[in-house]
Amino acid sequence: xxxxxxxxxxxxxxxxxxxxxxxxxxxxxxxxxxxxxxxxxxxxxxxxxxxxxxxxxxxxxxxxxxxxxxxxxxxxxxxxxxxxxxxxxxxxxxxxxxxxxxxxxxxxxxxxxxxxxxxxxxxxxxxxxxxxxxxxxxxxxxxxxxxxxxxxxxxxxxxxxxxxxxxxxxxxxxxxxxxxxxxxxxxxxxxxxxxxxxxxxxxxxxxxxxxxxxxxxxxxxxxxxxxxxxxxxxxxxxxxxxxxxxxxxxxxxxxxxxxxxxxxxxxxxxxxxxxxxxxxxxxxxxxxxxxxxxxxxxxxxxxxxxxxxxxxxxxxxxxxxxxxxxxxxxxxxxxxxxxxxxxxxxxxxxxxxxxxxxxxxxxxxxxxxxxxxxxxxxxxxxxxxxxxxxxxxxxxxxxxxxxxxxxxxxxxxxxxxxxxxxxxxxxxxxxxxxxxxxxxxxxxxxxxxxxxxxxxxxxxxxxxxxxxxxxxxxxxxxxxxxxxxxxxxxxxxxxxxxxxxxxxxxxxxxxxxxxxxxxxxxxxxxxxxxxxxxxxxxxxxxxxxxxxxxxxxxxxxxxxxxxxxxxxxxxxxxxxxxxxxxxxxxxxxxxxxxxxxxxxxxxxxxxxxxxxxxxxxxxxxxxxxxxxxxxxxxxxxxxxxxxxxxxxxxxxxxxxxxxxxxxxxxxxxxxxxxxxxxxxxxxxxxxxxxxxxxxxxxxxxxxxxxxxxxxxxxxxxxxxxxxxxxxxxxxxxxxxxxxxxxxxx
Amino acid sequence: xxxxxxxxxxxxxxxxxxxxxxxxxxxxxxxxxxxxxxxxxxxxxxxxxxxxxxxxxxxxxxxxxxxxxxxxxxxxxxxxxxxxxxxxxxxxxxxxxxxxxxxxxxxxxxxxxxxxxxxxxxxxxxxxxxxxxxxxxxxxxxxxxxxxxxxxxxxxxxxxxxxxxxxxxxxxxxxxx
Numbered sequence: 001x002x003x004x005x006x007x008x009x010x011x012x013x014x015x016x017x018x019x020x021x022x023x024x025x026x027x028x029x030x031x032x033x034x035x036x037x038x039x040x041x042x043x044x045x046x047x048x049x050x051x052x053x054x055x056x057x058x059x060x061x062x063x064x065x066x067x068x069x070x071x072x073x074x075x076x077x078x079x080x081x082x083x084x085x086x087x088x089x090x091x092x093x094x095x096x097x098x099x100x101x102x103x104x105x106x107x108x109x110x111x112x113x114x115x116x117x118x119x120x121x122x123x124x125x126x127x128x129x130x131x132x133x134x135x136x137x138x139x140x141x142x143x144x145x146x147x148x149x150x151x152x153x154x155x156x157x158x159x160x161x162x163x164x165x166x167x168x169x170x171x172x173x174x175x176x177x178x179x180x181x182x183x184x185x186x187x188x189x190x191x192x193x194x195x196x197x198x199x200x201x202x203x204x205x206x207x208x209x210x211x212x213x214x215x216x217x218x219x220x221x222x223x224x225x226x227x228x229x230x231x232x233x234x235x236x237x238x239x240x241x242x243x244x245x246x247x248x249x250x251x252x253x254x255x256x257x258x259x260x261x262x263x264x265x266x267x268x269x270x271x272x273x274x275x276x277x278x279x280x281x282x283x284x285x286x287x288x289x290x291x292x293x294x295x296x297x298x299x300x301x302x303x304x305x306x307x308x309x310x311x312x313x314x315x316x317x318x319x320x321x322x323x324x325x326x327x328x329x330x331x332x333x334x335x336x337x338x339x340x341x342x343x344x345x346x347x348x349x350x351x352x353x354x355x356x357x358x359x360x361x362x363x364x365x366x367x368x369x370x371x372x373x374x375x376x377x378x379x380x381x382x383x384x385x386x387x388x389x390x391x392x393x394x395x396x397x398x399x400x401x402x403x404x405x406x407x408x409x410x411x412x413x414x415x416x417x418x419x420x421x422x423x424x425x426x427x428x429x430x431x432x433x434x435x436x437x438x439x440x441x442x443x444x445x446x447x448x449x450x451x452x453x454x455x456x457x458x459x460x461x462x463x464x465x466x467x468x469x470x471x472x473x474x475x476x477x478x479x480x481x482x483x484x485x486x487x488x489x490x491x492x493x494x495x496x497x498x499x500x501x502x503x504x505x506x507x508x509x510x511x512x513x514x515x516x517x518x519x520x521x522x523x524x525x526x527x528x529x530x531x532x533x534x535x536x537x538x539x540x541x542x543x544x545x546x547x548x549x550x551x552x553x554x555x556x557x558x559x560x561x562x563x564x565x566x567x568x569x570x571x572x573x574x575x576x577x578x579x580x581x582x583x584x585x586x587x588x589x590x591x592x593x594x595x596x597x598x599x600x601x602x603x604x605x606x607x608x609x610x611x612x613x614x615x616x617x618x619x620x621x622x623x624x625x626x627x628x629x630x631x632x633x634x635x636x637x638x639x640x641x642x643x644x645x646x647x648x649x650x651x652x653x654x655x656x657x658x659x660x661x662x663x664x665x666x667x668x669x670x671x672x673x674x675x676x677x678x679x680x681x682x683x684x685x686x687x688x689x690x691x692x693x694x695x696x697x698x699x700x701x702x703x704x705x706x707x708x709x710x711x712x713x714x715x716x717x718x719x720x721x722x723x724x725x726x727x728x729x730x731x732x733x734x735x736x737x738x739x740x741x742x743x744x745x
Numbered sequence: 746x747x748x749x750x751x752x753x754x755x756x757x758x759x760x761x762x763x764x765x766x767x768x769x770x771x772x773x774x775x776x777x778x779x780x781x782x783x784x785x786x787x788x789x790x791x792x793x794x795x796x797x798x799x800x801x802x803x804x805x806x807x808x809x810x811x812x813x814x815x816x817x818x819x820x821x822x823x824x825x826x827x828x829x830x831x832x833x834x835x836x837x838x839x840x841x842x843x844x845x846x847x848x849x850x851x852x853x854x855x856x857x858x859x860x861x862x863x864x865x866x867x868x869x870x871x872x873x874x875x876x877x878x879x880x881x882x883x884x885x886x887x888x889x890x891x892x893x894x895x896x897x898x899x900x901x902x903x904x905x906x907x908x909x910x911x912x913x914x915x916x917x918x919x920x921x922x
Contacts, residue, residue, distance in 0.1 A: 072769035075878070085880050088762040094769055216758030221880055228756045228881035244786075246758050249795035256791040619760035631768065634775050635761045644790060679790045 006116040007466040008109065047500035048076065048554030050485045052152055052477035053089040053096065054622040055174065055196060056221050057485050058082035059555045060090060062478055062500035070097050070478055070500055078555040080222070080489040081197055087219040088620040088635065095631035096459065096476050097504070101700055103461055103473030104505035118471065123508065123516070126470050131520035133453040133469075134165070137425040143167045144389040145425045147410045152431035153482040153497070154457060154474060154510025157527075161514045162428070164523035166385040169424070171407040173437045176724050182335045184401050184722045185349035188586045190362055191576030195371065195488050200332050202226035205366040207236045207327030209320075211262055211352065213336040216246040219619040220337065236327065238320050240265060243614065243642070243687050244680035253320050259612045259685050260342055260603040260728065261310040266351035267600055268306035269321045271298040273358050276318075278325035280360030287573060288357055290585025290596075297597045309600070328359040330366025343717030343726035346401070347598040350586065354598070357582045363567035371488030372560050377542045379535055381526045389422045399723035400592040406723040408438055408716075414447035426453035430510065431474075433462040436624040436691065439713040439727045457510055460628060461698040474510055475503035481532035482511070484539065484550075490565060492558045494543075496536070496550040594721050603717075603729065605684075610664060610731035611647065612685035615709040624691035627702035638706035640676040642687040648677040651734050660735035661686075663712045670695055672738060673707035686732060747806075747889040748824035748862055749917040750876070751896050751905065752799050756883035759784055759797035763875035763884070770863065770874035777850055779860040780875055796922075799875065799884065802827060802848040802860035803908070803916030810840035810849065818856070824888065825917060826864050831856040845912040862886070889917075 046061040051073075059079035065071040073093050077084030086093075106126035107118035121129075137145055143166035148158050150172055159170045175183075183193040194200075202208060203226040215227050227247070231237070237251040240262060248254040257265060273279050274295050284291055303314035324331045333355045339345050361367025391405060394413045399406065411434075414424040427448075438444045448454060448467045456468040465471045474480075478500050485495040503509070515527045529535035537547040545556055567573055577583045590596035606612050620635040621627060641661060643653055653659065658672035671693050681687050692706030717726030759782045767779050780801035787794045804827050811819045811827060818834035821827055829840075829849075834856035841849045841857060852858040863873035867886075871877065876884040887894025896919075905919045 071772075072766075082880075085878055085882075086762070087880050088760050088765050091762055091765040091769060091878060216760070216881075219760055219880070224758060224760075224880045225882070228758075228883065231756055244790070244793045244795065246795070246797065249793075249797070250755065250758075254791065254793075619758065619762075620765075630775050631765055634768075634778075635764060679786060679788065679793055680795075682790065 008116055008118055047498050048495070048551060049073070049478060049497045049500065050495045051086065051090040051093055053093050053626060054219070055151075056081055056087075057487060057495070058086055058090050058221050059485070059495040060086055061554060064500065068501075070094055073478075076495070076554045078553070078557060079495060080491065080493055080557075081487070082221050083225060085221070085225065087221045087224070089219060089622055089626060089632060090221070092620070092626075092629055092631035092635075093478065095629035096626075097478045097501070099460065099628060099630060101461065101628055101698055102459055102476075102505065103465070103471060103507065105473060106506070107468075107471040109469045121470075123506075126472060127513075127516050127520055130453065130455055130470055131517060134426060134517075134521060137452055138165060141425050142389065142422070144169065144387050145422055146428070147171065147414075147424050147426070148428045148430065149173065149407055149410070149432055149434055150430040153477070155430045156483055157511045157514035158428050158430050158457070160526050161518055161521075161523070163384040164518065164526040165521060166387055168387045169391055169405055169410055171405040171410050173407040173432055173434070175404040176402070176406040176408050176722070177340055177437060177439070177727075178338045180402070180404065180722050181339050181345035181719055181724045182337070182349045184403065185346050186335060186353050187403065188401070188577070188583060188588050189350060189353035189357065190582055194335050197222050197487060197489060198335070198337070199368050199371045199488065200226075200334060201366050201369045202332060203229050204330060205230055205235055205327070205332050206330040207238065207324050207332070209238045209240070209324060209331070209333040210247050211240040211266075211334065211336060212341070213334050214241065214245040214247055214616055215334075216250070217619055218337065218617040236323050238323065242682040242685050243616075245616075253316065253323070255312050255316060255320070256682060258309070258311045259614065259682070260605075263344065263348045263351055263598060264301070264306045264309040264600045265312060265317065266348065266355060267298055267301040267598065268303045268310075268317050269324070270294070270351065270355055270358065271301045272303060272318050272321035273325060273355070274298060276322070278322065279358040280328060283329070283360035284358060286570075287575070287582050289577075289579045289581040289583050289587075293585040294354065294597060301600075309602075324355075324359055327366075329361045329364035331359050331361050332356070332367055333359070333361070340719070340724040341717075341726050341728040342603050343719050343724075343729070344601060345719050345724050345726060346721040347595065350589075351598045354584050357584060362582065363573065365566050369490060369565050372490070372492045373488045374486045374492035374494050374558060376484060376486050376494065376539055379528050379538070381528055391422075394420050394422065395723075398720065400721070401589070401594070402722040407434075408718075408725050409723055411438055411444055411447045414450055415443070416450050423450065425451060426455075427451055428455045428457070429464055429468075430457045433458075433464050433624050435463040435467070436708060436710045439710060439716045439725050441711060442714070457513065459507070460625070461696055462624070463694065463696050466696055472513055473505070473507045474513070475507035479503040479507070480509035480511075481536060482509070483532075484536065491560055493555055494545075494550075495555045496547075498551055589721070592721075606731035607664065610733045612728065613661075613663070613709065613712055613730045613732045614685050614687045614728060615690045616687065618689045621689065621691050624694065624708075627691055627694055627705070628699040630701065633701045636689075637702070638674060639689040639692040640674040641707070642676050642678050642681040644681050644683040645677050645679060646683045648675070651736060653677060653734065653736065657736075658738065660738065661707060661712060661732040662735055663714060664731045665714045667712055667714050668735065669693065669707035670711055671704045671707055746824045747917070748804065748826055748867070748886070749889045749896050749919065750801075750862070750873070751885040751899050751919040751921055753881075753883040753885075753899075753903075753921040754796050754798045755921065756881040757782075757797040757799060758881055760880065762878050762880060763799045766874040766878035767860070770866075771861070773858070774853055777852065777858070779858065798920055799879075800846070800848075800908070801875070801918065802862075803846055803914065803918040804860075804862060806915035806917065807913060809843040809845075809914060813839045813843045815839065822864065824862075824867075826862045827859075828861055828864065829857055829859060845909045845914060846916070
C-alpha cells in the first residue's frame with residue numbers, strides 16, 4: 001500500500017543544487033573564430049533544431065553570442081511548418097533554456113517524521129529506485145499496470161521502454177483532452193484523420209470557416225501564416241464564437257453564437273446547402289454514401305429552427321452558407337483542434353466533416369490536401385511482448401470508437417475499484433503537467449494517491465513533479481538530440497534537432513534516461529543504438545543523407561512520390577471507410593451503437609448569477625508550460641477573466657480589480673484573477689486564458705499569478721463515442737469581497 | 746534614402762513575436778521593450794471592431810527627441826534612422842519626455858534606449874528582426890525613395906494612417922487600414 005503522497009513544493013529541497021554551469025559549451029557546425037564581434041555576421045555558429053515549446057515543431061537555427069551563450073533562435077526558411085518565421089514562443093524558446101528555475105538534478109521523495117521532502121540523488125540512485133519498483137509492480141500485478149502519459153519528443157523513448165516491458169498503456173492527453181473527437185469524426189467520415197500539422201489548405205482557400213477555433217490566438221504557426229496569406233488574397237473568413245476573437249476581428253462574418261449550440265448551426269447550414277441545392281452534386285454522387293438519409297435527417301433543421309437555439313439570425317445563416325458554396329471547393333470548414341467541449345464533440349465534428357463533404361472541399365485545392373509523411377526506417381529491435389490486458393476491458397461498452405489510449409481512462413482505472421482487475425500501479429509522466437492537463441484535479445490526485453510509483457520527467461518543476469516519487473530533470477530541446485521530425489505536410493520533409501549547448505546542471509536527454517532504465521530492466525535490446533547520434537546517422541544514411549549533412553541544412557525536403565496533393569479530376573478515390581466512400585451516414589458509428597447522423601442535444605445552461613467558463617490560448621503561451629519562461633512571462637505574466645460590461649455593471653466590477661471565481665460545485669479558484677471588462681465577450685459567459693494560477697512555489701515568476709481554469713473544471717462531459725473529456729460545461733460566479741471571503745475560509 | 750515601415754493592421758494578430766524577436770536580437774533586457782503591441786476595441790457587442798498593431802519608434806523626419814537632446818547622443822543616421830549613442834547619453838530623459846509615442850525607455854545601464862530599425866541588420870542587407878520574424882508577414886520595411894521597395898509598393902496599394910500626425914513630427918511608421 002502506497003503511503004499517502006504529500007504535494008511537495010520543490011522549494012523545500014536543499015539549496016546546494018549541482019551547478020555545472022555553462023562551462024563546457026560545444027559548438028557544432030562552423031565554430032566562431034577569435035576576434036569576431038557580436039554582429040549578425042559573426043553569429044554564424046548556428047545549430048539546427050526544431051521547436052519543443054508546442055506541438056507544431058517548427059524547424060529553426062540556434063545562434064549563440066561570442067561567449068557561446070544561446071542568444072536567439074530563428075526559423076529555418078526551408079521548413080514548411082514555419083517558412084523561416086518562428087512564433088513568439090519559438091522565438092522565446094531561449095527562455096526555456098535560460099530559466100533559472102529549471103530542474104537541476106534527480107530528486108527522490110523521502111519521509112522523515114511524517115514530513116515528506118525531496119532529496120537530491122544521483123542518476124544511478126534514481127534509476128535503481130525506479131527499476132526496483134517497476135520489477136515489483138510487473139511481478140505482482142503484471143507489466144500492463146504500468147502507464148505512460150506523454151507530450152513531446154521524449155515520450156517516444158519511454159513508450160519503447162513500456163512496450164518492451166509488455167505494457168500497451170501509452171496515453172497522450174493531446175488525444176482525449178484535445179483533438180481526439182476530430183480524428184474519430186473525420187476517420188468515420190473520410191476514412192482519414194486530420195493529423196498535425198493540419199491538412200487544411202488555408203493558403204489557397206477562398207472561404208475559411210472557424211468554429212470556436214481562434215487561429216492567431218492559438219499560434220499554430222503555419223495556419224496563422226496561411227490565414228494571413230488568405231486575408232491578403234481576399235478570402236472570406238466566417239468566425240463562429242461567443243467571444244470576439246482576434247480571428248473574428250479579421251472576419252467578414254462574425255456569428256456571436258450562444259455557447260454550446262454550435263451543432264444546431266452546423267445542421268442548419270447543412271439544411272440550407274441541401275435545400276438550396278448548393279452542394280457539389282457530381283462530388284456527392286461520386287464519392288459519398290448516405291446523402292438521402294442526410295437529406296431526410298436535416299429536413300426540419302432550418303435556419304429558423306437554429307435561430308431559437310443559437311441566437312444567430314436566419315438570414316445570416318443562409319448568407320454564410322451561400323458564401324461557403326460560392327467559394328467551394330476552395331472552402332474550409334475548419335475542424336478545430338482543441339474540440340473536447342460538451343461531450344457530444346465527435347458528433348459536432350461529424351457535422352463539420354459532412355459539411356465539408358457536401359461542399360466538395362476534401363481533396364481539393366483551397367480545401368483539404370493529401371499530406372505526405374516521410375518514411376524513415378526505425379531502428380531494428382525484437383518484437384514487443386504481447387500484453388495480456390488492456391485498459392479497454394475496464395470500460396465495457398464505452399468509448400468504442402477510441403483509437404488511442406485515453407489519459408483520463410488510465411487515470412480513472414488507477415483509482416481502486418473492486419470492479420476493475422488491472423489497477424494501475426506505476427505511472428511515468430513525460431513532459432505533461434497532468435494536474436493542469438486533466439480536468440477534475442481531485443480525481444487526478446485520487447489516482448496518484450493509489451500509485452506505488454510516480455516518475456516525472458520534465459525540464460521545469462511543474463505541479464505534477466510535486467506528486468512524484470522520483471523527478472528526472474530533462475535538459476531542454478536546445479541541449480539534446482532527438483528523433484528526426486517527419487510530420488505530414490504538402491511535401492515530405494525531415495528536420496534535425498541537434499544540441500546547441502551541453503546540458504546545463506545535472507540534466508540529461510530522455511533517450512539516455514529510457515535507455516539506462518532499459519539496461520536495468522533487462523530490455524536493452526530494444527535500444528540498439530547507444531546514442532541518439534548513432535541512431536540518427538544510421539537512419540539518415542538509409543535515406544541518402546547523413547547526420548553531417550543534416551547539421552548543415554537542418555531541414556531536407558523530398559519530392560512527393562506521386563503528384564497527388566489534390567484529387568485529379570474524376571479520380572476514382574477509394575476512401576478508407578467500410579463502404580469505400582465518404583460516409584455522410586456513418587455505418588461504423590451505427591454498428592457501434594451510436595447515432596449514424598449527428599443530432600443536436602440541448603446542453604445545460606448556467607444558473608442565475610453564473611456564467612459559462614470558456615477558456616483558450618494566448619499567442620505567447622503554450623498550455624501551462626511556458627508560464628515561467630522569462631521571455632514569455634515578460635509578454636503576459638498572468639491571465640484575466642473577461643467580463644461583458646453589462647455583467648460588470650451588475651456585479652460592480654471594474655478592469656484591474658481582482659476577484660475569485662467559484663464554480664457550480666463550490667470549487668473556488670486557488671488564486672484571485674484580474675478582471676478585464678470588455679465588449680469582446682458575451683454576457684452569458686466569461687473567458688480566461690489557460691495555463692495560469694500555478695501553485696508550485698518553485699516556479700518563482702508565475703507562482704500565484706492568475707487563476708487556473710483546470711482548477712474550476714470539476715464537471716466533465718465525457719464523449720460516449722471516444723472518451724474525450726468535455727470541459728466547457730462549467731459555470732462560475734464571482735467572489736468580489738476578497739477580504740471577507742479570505743476571513744471566512 | 747528614407748527608411749520607413751508599414752504595419753498591416755488587417756493581418757496583425759497581436760502575438761507579440763516582434764517584441765520577443767527584438768529582445769533576443771538586440772539584447773533588450775527582460776522587462777523592457779523597443780516595440781510593443783496595441784489593441785483598440787471599438788463598438789458594443791456584437792457590433793465590434795478591433796485594431797491590432799505593432800508599434801515602435803517612428804523615426805520621425807522632424808524628431809523632437811533629437812532636437813531636445815543636450816549632448817547630441819540622439820542623432821540621425823542614413824535613411825533618417827534615429828539612434829542613441831549610449832556613451833554620449835547622460836540619461837537626462839528629455840527625449841523620453843519629448844516623444845509623443847512613448848517609444849523610449851531608460852535602459853538599466855544608464856542610457857536611453859529605443860528601436861534602431863535594426864540598422865545593424867539593414868546595413869547587412871537584412872530586414873529588421875521584427876519584420877523578418879512576423880508570422881503574419883504584416884510588416885513591410887524599406888526605402889521610400891525606392892519605388893520598388895516593399896514599403897513603397899504597399900503604401901501605393903493601400904490606405905494608411907500615421908499616429909498622432911498633429912504633433913508635426915512627420916512619423917515614418919505607417920499603419921495600413
